[in-house]
Amino acid sequence: MVAVKEMPYSEKYAKVAENIKFDESFILPFLKKNLGDQAVSELKGIWQKGFKPIPEGGSFEEKYEVTYGNWIWMAKNIYPFVRKEMGEDGLKKFEHTEVEALIKKNASPALLPLKFIRLFSPGTAFAMTCKQMGYQFQWITPFSVPELTRHRAVLDIPRCKILDFSDTDDMCLLGCQSTYPMWMAEQFKVRMKWNRQGNSCTGILTPLS
Numbered sequence: 435m436v437a438v439k440e441m442p443y444s445e446k447y448a449k450v451a452e453n454i455k456f457d458e459s460f461i462l463p464f465l466k467k468n469l470g471d472q473a474v475s476e477l478k479g480i481w482q483k484g485f486k487p488i489p490e491g492g493s494f495e496e497k498y499e500v501t502y503g504n505w506i507w508m509a510k511n512i513y514p515f516v517r518k519e520m521g522e523d524g525l526k527k528f529e530h531t532e533v534e535a536l537i538k539k540n541a542s543p544a545l546l547p548l549k550f551i552r553l554f555s556p557g558t559a560f561a562m563t564c565k566q567m568g569y570q571f572q573w574i575t576p577f578s579v580p581e582l583t584r585h586r587a588v589l590d591i592p593r594c595k596i597l598d599f600s601d602t603d604d605m606c607l608l609g610c611q612s613t614y615p616m617w618m619a620e621q622f623k624v625r626m627k628w629n630r631q632g633n634s635c636t637g638i639l640t641p642l643s
Contacts, residue, residue: 449573460535513604557584589637
């Protein structure tokens with residue numbers, strides 16, 4: 435088992451709040467461009483119906499849990515909305531829009547040394563990327579890292595937090611198993627493959643040649 439620094443709830447809360455704003459930043463322009471202002475207003479109305487207020491005096495754990503539920507509500511409703519209005523081709527278009535947004539969001543100067551390292555030592559760059567993601571992904575769901583080498587990483591999710599919520603299969607199949615692998619391959623040159631069994635999942639990461 436690989437030791438991974440545990441993300442505190444204060445940071446988990448900040449991450450999920452940040453990702454709500456991030457989702458808004460590309461979802462709403464996507465709808466406006468492809469469907470117009472009426473679709474934007476309609477989706478905002480759906481989101482507002484399910485959003486719960488953040489407890490001002492609550493602990494970071496309590497704030498995280500409520501905000502996480504809001505993020506789930508927001509994310510799980512976009513896929514059926516796009517499917518209804520634009521069909522399966524529209525969903526593919528939406529996926530590519532999200533990948534582009536993720537790449538733009540994570541295109542920081544801090545990645546330049548990693549790209550340089552990849553030129554001379556791809557295995558080292560791969561291990562560094564996986565270790566970083568092993569920390570950054572903790573706001574999404576609890577998991578462990580039973581294996582991490584220069585050529586392979588394994589993420590073990592005994593019970594996916596996303597799947598504890600109803601109607602989140604689209605988030606799993608279109609988000610985790612499709613969009614995120616496309617993003618990781620494009621930006622970090624990492625192949626990501628998920629094997630879901632019920633509400634548990636195992637992720638296998640390997641470097642792209």
